[in-house]
Amino acid sequence: MVSLTFLGAAGTVTGSRYLVEAHDRRYLVDAGLFQGAKELRLRNWADFPVPPSSLAAVILTHAHVDHAGYLPRLVRDGFPGPVHVTPPTGQLLRAVLPDAAHLQEEEARFANKVGSSKHTPALPLFTVKDAQAALASLAPVPFGQRFTLAPGIEFRYHRQGHILGAAAVEMRVKAAGGEYLTIYFSGDVGRFAAPILRPPEPFPGATFLVVESTYGDRFHDPGDPAEQLGELVREAAGHRGVIVIPAFAIDRTQEVLYFLRELIEDGAVAPLPIYLDSPLAREATAAYRACALEHDAEMRALVREGVDPIAPAGLTVVGRVEESKRLNEIDGPAIIISASGMATGGRVLHHLRHRLPDPANTVVFVGYQAAGTRGRRILDGEKEVKIFGEMVPVRAQVRSISSLSAHADADELTIWASGAEWPPATTFVTHGEPAASQALAARLAERFGWKCVVPALGERVEL
Numbered sequence: 001m002v003s004l005t006f007l008g009a010a011g012t013v014t015g016s017r018y019l020v021e022a023h024d025r026r027y028l029v030d031a032g033l034f035q036g037a038k039e040l041r042l043r044n045w046a047d048f049p050v051p052p053s054s055l056a057a058v059i060l061t062h063a064h065v066d067h068a069g070y071l072p073r074l075v076r077d078g079f080p081g082p083v084h085v086t087p088p089t090g091q092l093l094r095a096v097l098p099d100a101a102h103l104q105e106e107e108a109r110f111a112n113k114v115g116s117s118k119h120t121p122a123l124p125l126f127t128v129k130d131a132q133a134a135l136a137s138l139a140p141v142p143f144g145q146r147f148t149l150a151p152g153i154e155f156r157y158h159r160q161g162h163i164l165g166a167a168a169v170e171m172r173v174k175a176a177g178g179e180y181l182t183i184y185f186s187g188d189v190g191r192f193a194a195p196i197l198r199p200p201e202p203f204p205g206a207t208f209l210v211v212e213s214t215y216g217d218r219f220h221d222p223g224d225p226a227e228q229l230g231e232l233v234r235e236a237a238g239h240r241g242v243i244v245i246p247a248f249a250i251d252r253t254q255e256v257l258y259f260l261r262e263l264i265e266d267g268a269v270a271p272l273p274i275y276l277d278s279p280l281a282r283e284a285t286a287a288y289r290a291c292a293l294e295h296d297a298e299m300r301a302l303v304r305e306g307v308d309p310i311a312p313a314g315l316t317v318v319g320r321v322e323e324s325k326r327l328n329e330i331d332g333p334a335i336i337i338s339a340s341g342m343a344t345g346g347r348v349l350h351h352l353r354h355r356l357p358d359p360a361n362t363v364v365f366v367g368y369q370a371a372g373t374r375g376r377r378i379l380d381g382e383k384e385v386k387i388f389g390e391m392v393p394v395r396a397q398v399r400s401i402s403s404l405s406a407h408a409d410a411d412e413l414t415i416w417a418s419g420a421e422w423p424p425a426t427t428f429v430t431h432g433e434p435a436a437s438q439a440l441a442a443r444l445a446e447r448f449g450w451k452c453v454v455p456a457l458g459e460r461v462e463l
């Protein structure tokens with residue numbers, strides 16, 4: 001009568017898609033894009049396992065592309081809506097989905113230009129028009145409010161930190177015998193000590209738990225990220241060069257702005273010009289500022305004092321491409337924060353091309369650099385990297401801050417799970433590389449005596 005099928009984020013960290021079938025209705029929790037290796041990306045092109053038109057609703061946990069980026073394709077292939085989101089997630093998606101569509105269109109154009117696709121013409125997975133159509137079906141549901149999807153089927157959002165608007169989804173379904181069972185989808189679990197956003201709500205208990213395991217086998221550097229950032233900025237400013245910070249547009253950028261404001265106010269860093277150069281980061285920063293309900297106590301106190309906590313002294317928010325290009329003319333010390341975080345695309349590429357050859361400059365990575373990305377190659381010490389088809393020598397200083405992350409590590413996931421008032425009948429460990437998922441499953445089983453399962457892609461379980 002009630003079943004759960006793992007259509008993504010099984011054996012990998014991307015493509016979150018969980019199909020819940022109950023009372024002859026179908027619901028999809030998350031509609032994520034597969035990302036990374038080509039064999040994963042190809043899955044985005046496969047027919048969806050059930051007709052999209054047969055879905056009664058989609059419920060999204062948050063605005064990251066690996067959780068929400070498949071939505072435009074799903075809508076274009078016949079899903080009529082609604083798409084439930086928290087209000088801040090809806091706000092972020094208005095910038096995220098058109099941006100993702102734009103990238104798809106650009107990639108297709110590029111493939112057609114160089115003839116790198118087997119298909120002629122190469123087509124985008126979805127277009128900006130598809131993204132706009134998907135946005136039209138958003139139906140926001142506030143945190144904590146019970147929402148009835150159909151008689152005997154309801155859900156509720158719980159705050160999860162991670163990024164603005166991120167939620168866990170607690171579904172409640174009337175089962176045989178009239179009793180209710182609950183399925184709790186963790187979404188991505190954030191960190192308890194992160195600034196700006198309210199911390200994750202601990203897992204309260206459920207009949208079934210689906211939990212992410214991105215860092216299921218790893219532990220974050222215990223260092224203070226603000227202190228590490230301050231040290232690097234002081235060192236780099238000493239060379240009088242320009243500091244380029246490739247940053248994820250959502251959350252990491254706002255955290256870096258928050259820490260820079262603090263460091264300058266405390267006198268730990270001398271004021272210097274700071275440029276925020278990413279259209280998506282600009283939109284996301286505005287959303288972070290506007291969503292006052294999501295701010296943690298410290299952030300609220302600062303706002304009450306009239307401080308803008310994510311606007312350090314000396315900040316310039318860069319708009320048009322021409323303004324971005326003019327940044328090439330500035331001399332240091334100065335900081336340029338620009339996406340994408342792994343230097344795989346975005347305006348940061350222009351800055352890297354211009355700044356990497358000069359040893360007075362510094363590149364500071366503030367997040368995980370996946371294997372195969374340009375960011376990883378720079379961090380690994382390669383002497384030159386290809387940008388826009390030309391080899392650029394890497395003579396700038398290269399640094400990284402490893403304590404910044406939007407994901408709970410193995411310890412934090414355990415703390416999050418320890419709130420449960422009763423053990424789940426089964427815990428499904430997903431959204432991790434196989435070793436990470438296995439490690440978290442073993443950890444939860446050992447710590448709490450829970451029955452943990454690492455489901456395979458496409459696996460269907462009766463609840």
Ligand SMILES: [Zn+2]
Pocket residue numbers: 062064067162188
């Ligand atoms: Zn996420």
